[in-house]
Amino acid sequence: MDIREIARRAKVSTATVSRTINRIPTVDPQLAKRVWRVVEDLGYYPNTQARALVSGRSRIFGLIVSEITNPFFPELVQSFEDIAVQHNYEILLSSTVHDPRRMELAVRRMIERRVEGVAILTFGMEESLIEHLRFRKVPLVFVDVGPHVPGVSNIKIDYQHGIRQAVQHLAAMRHVRIAFVMGPGHLKSALARKSAFEEAMKEIGLKVPSAFVVVGDHTMEGGMSALTQLAGLPDRPTAVMCSNDMTAIGVLREAYECGIGIPRELSVVGFDDIRLAQFTTPPLSTVQMSQVELAKLAFRALVHETESRSVSPTSEYVLPTRLVLRNSTALAAAGSRSNS
Numbered sequence: 001m002d003i004r005e006i007a008r009r010a011k012v013s014t015a016t017v018s019r020t021i022n023r024i025p026t027v028d029p030q031l032a033k034r035v036w037r038v039v040e041d042l043g044y045y046p047n048t049q050a051r052a053l054v055s056g057r058s059r060i061f062g063l064i065v066s067e068i069t070n071p072f073f074p075e076l077v078q079s080f081e082d083i084a085v086q087h088n089y090e091i092l093l094s095s096t097v098h099d100p101r102r103m104e105l106a107v108r109r110m111i112e113r114r115v116e117g118v119a120i121l122t123f124g125m126e127e128s129l130i131e132h133l134r135f136r137k138v139p140l141v142f143v144d145v146g147p148h149v150p151g152v153s154n155i156k157i158d159y160q161h162g163i164r165q166a167v168q169h170l171a172a173m174r175h176v177r178i179a180f181v182m183g184p185g186h187l188k189s190a191l192a193r194k195s196a197f198e199e200a201m202k203e204i205g206l207k208v209p210s211a212f213v214v215v216g217d218h219t220m221e222g223g224m225s226a227l228t229q230l231a232g233l234p235d236r237p238t239a240v241m242c243s244n245d246m247t248a249i250g251v252l253r254e255a256y257e258c259g260i261g262i263p264r265e266l267s268v269v270g271f272d273d274i275r276l277a278q279f280t281t282p283p284l285s286t287v288q289m290s291q292v293e294l295a296k297l298a299f300r301a302l303v304h305e306t307e308s309r310s311v312s313p314t315s316e317y318v319l320p321t322r323l324v325l326r327n328s329t330a331l332a333a334a335g336s337r338s339n340s
Contacts, residue, residue: 010038023088060090061302062110062118064103068095070218070246071274072291076121079295087303096122110138117141117302121294123189139305141298144189153301153315155294157189159196162287162321163241166269167200169285169323170239174332175267179212179237181226181247190218193243193271212237216247223250224257231258238266238332245270245277245286252280252328263330273324283326294319 003017010017012031019027020035038044063080065073073095081091092113094106103122110118117139141153170178180197183190194213201208214229216222223242227250230236242248248270252262260266262282270277273288297317304315 006035006038006042006044009042010034058090058114058116059088060092060113060115061299062092062094062106062113062115064094064096064106064118064120064122066095066122067097070244071276072244072246072272073121075275076291076295079292080119080299083295083299087299116306119298119302121298123187139302141301141305143294144192153305153317155297155301155317155319157192157289158318158320159192160199162289162323163193163196163271164200164203165323166241166285166287167197167206168204169325170241170267170269170329171204171206173239173267173329175239176206176332177212177235177237178206178208178239178241179214179230180208181214181216181223181240181242181251183216183218183243183247185215190243197241216243218244218246220246220250220253223247223252224254225250227251227254227258227260231260239268239329240266241269241271243271245272245274245284248284248286248328249276249280252284263328265333267329267332269323269329277324278326280328282328285326285329286324287321288324289319289321 003014003021007014007017010031012035016027016031017035020032021039061084063077065077068074068077077091077093084091092110092115094102094109096103096106107118115138119141121141121143123143139153141155143155144157167178178201180194182194185191198208211233212230214226216226223246226242226247227240230240231254240248240251242251248268251268255262255266255268262268268284270284270286271289273286273290277284277286297319301315301317
């Protein structure tokens with residue numbers, strides 16, 4: 001089955017079939033309707049690679065994420081794909097699992113498939129690999145770490161706003177001993193969240209003892225280990241803020257194992273607002289970094305770079321954050337409250 005047979009049955013020219021399938025807007029709507037009816041009846045699937053060779057466009061965007069097992073990323077991928085489908089794009093997805101070799105293979109595969117742009121939403125990227133794509137003038141979108149060069153867009157996360165809201169909320173609940181479980185030290189995003197926490201604590205005059213900052217790994221197991229460490233301190237914290245929700249869920253689990261009441265004895269705040277955060281016991285208070293909005297910004301940036309007739313200067317987009325209150329935070333226990 002090919003476009004000649006479709007043209008014969010729809011009683012139109014092969015050029016009209018080609019323009020219709022490629023969604024050229026100048027095709028007469030009535031003719032297009034006839035073509036699509038025949039396409040549907042015959043179950044015809046166009047050869048996208050052949051179309052790409054003819055049109056010079058693949059209508060494929062690459063999407064690289066860190067790890068598909070972290071619930072933040074499937075939600076992000078789903079949102080990105082939903083938007084892409086609405087705009088007649090396909091997605092080529094790759095997960096790096098924080099492995100530089102896998103990142104390199106993902107980039108190579110995307111170049112081979114002639115992707116029109118790549119959204120690298122990994123919250124950490126080896127800079128040497130950027131050149132593989134820049135050299136071929138493939139539009140790129142990064143989170144936080146994009147270089148300031150033409151053809152590269154950067155989505156800046158406003159970590160400070162949401163984390164400041166969380167710290168001020170805990171302080172309003174009379175907590176003065178507030179700990180922070182950060183992510184891996186090699187991730188710029190993890191360091192940015194830690195810096196935002198320390199700055200917010202400084203703004204309200206609260207000190208952060210070095211023992212109250214624990215390095216985690218953005219996993220539930222890391223959160224469990226962090227709480228074990230914090231619970232063993234002679235003057236343990238009454239509240240814990242975590243660099244992501246998976247860590248916070250691990251803290252909740254370990255608190256249950258240790259018999260620490262949440263939030264009566266320990267208030268917990270996460271970061272991300274993954275869907276699972278609503279269903280923990282108790283439901284998790286967290287700083288929302290919307291996956292839907294992040295996907296929208298990334299897609300918009302790629303479309304802008306792809307459809308622009310000239311190489312535009314570095315574009316920057318800002319993703320806001322905000323505190324979402326649930327039931328994992330409460331007033332500090334009477335004996336540990338501030339006297340102010």
